[in-house]
Each structure stands twice: as C-alpha cells, then as structure tokens.
Amino acid sequence: METSILIAKLLGLPVFVAGAGMLLNTSGFRDMAKDFLKSEALIYLSGVLILVAGLAVVIAHNKWAGDWTLIITTFGWLAVFGGIIRMTYPNLVAKVGSKFIDSPGVMRAAGVIWIAVGAVLSYFGFGA
Numbered sequence: 001m002e003t004s005i006l007i008a009k010l011l012g013l014p015v016f017v018a019g020a021g022m023l024l025n026t027s028g029f030r031d032m033a034k035d036f037l038k039s040e041a042l043i044y045l046s047g048v049l050i051l052v053a054g055l056a057v058v059i060a061h062n063k064w065a066g067d068w069t070l071i072i073t074t075f076g077w078l079a080v081f082g083g084i085i086r087m088t089y090p091n092l093v094a095k096v097g098s099k100f101i102d103s104p105g106v107m108r109a110a111g112v113i114w115i116a117v118g119a120v121l122s123y124f125g126f127g128a
Contacts, residue, residue, distance in 0.1 A: 003061050004069040008125030011075065016118025022111030030107055037097045043090035051083025068124050071117060 022029050036042055057076030063069055086093050100106050 001069075004063070004072055005125055007057060007061055007072050008121040010125075011072070012118050012120075012122030012125045014118070015114050016122055019111045019114025019116075019118055022107050022114065026107050026111070030101055033097065033101050033107075037094045037101070040090040040094060043086050043093050047083045047086025047090070049083075050079050050086065054079025054081075054083055068120060071120060075117075 036046075054076050057072060058080055061069070061072050061076060063073055065073075
C-alpha cells in the first residue's frame, strides 16, 4: 500500500491542476493543444516521456485490486499504450487530436474527468 500512496501523491495534484486549467482556461489550453499537435516531433517526444512514466507506474504498481488503487494501475497502462501510439503514429495522433480539440465540450469534459481523478488520488495519497 505504501507504493500506492506514493504514486497517488505524485500523480494526484498534477492531474487535478491540469483538469482545473482545462476548465479555467479552456481557450488557452485549446490553443496550446493546437500548437502542440502541429509538431510530430513534439508528439513523438511526449510519447517517449509518457511511455517511460507509464512503465515506471506499471513496474512498481501492476495491481488489479478492486479498490481505489486500480486507478493507478489503469493510469499506468493507459500511459504505456498512449506513449506507444504517440511514438509509432504521431501523424495519426495529430489528426485525431485535432478533431477532438475542435469538438465542443471535449476540453471541459476532459477537465472534469482529470479533476475527479486528481481529487481521488490526492485524497487517498494525502488524506486517507
């Protein structure tokens, strides 16, 4: 459980803040995402970073328990797959990402989800 709490502490606040930024500065985040998606090199580089981070989480915490710690394992595996996709198909990521960004409400929905996940992780990391 110590590993779960440590990872929850590391992920909770940054995920929460990212979600809050998406809600409080939606147009700024949308503009930043559009700029990001113009560069396949940045998409690839983000894939490397996300893959390494995801592997670190999965190696340290590959627990498929029926409690809150499942969020951490799921987060790790999604990061692994997301990193692989960014590294192998950066042009596809740019095309699909552009469609999502232009879709109304996507940034706000993502913000709400990130805030919820960040709040849960922060609660169990720092409070429970």
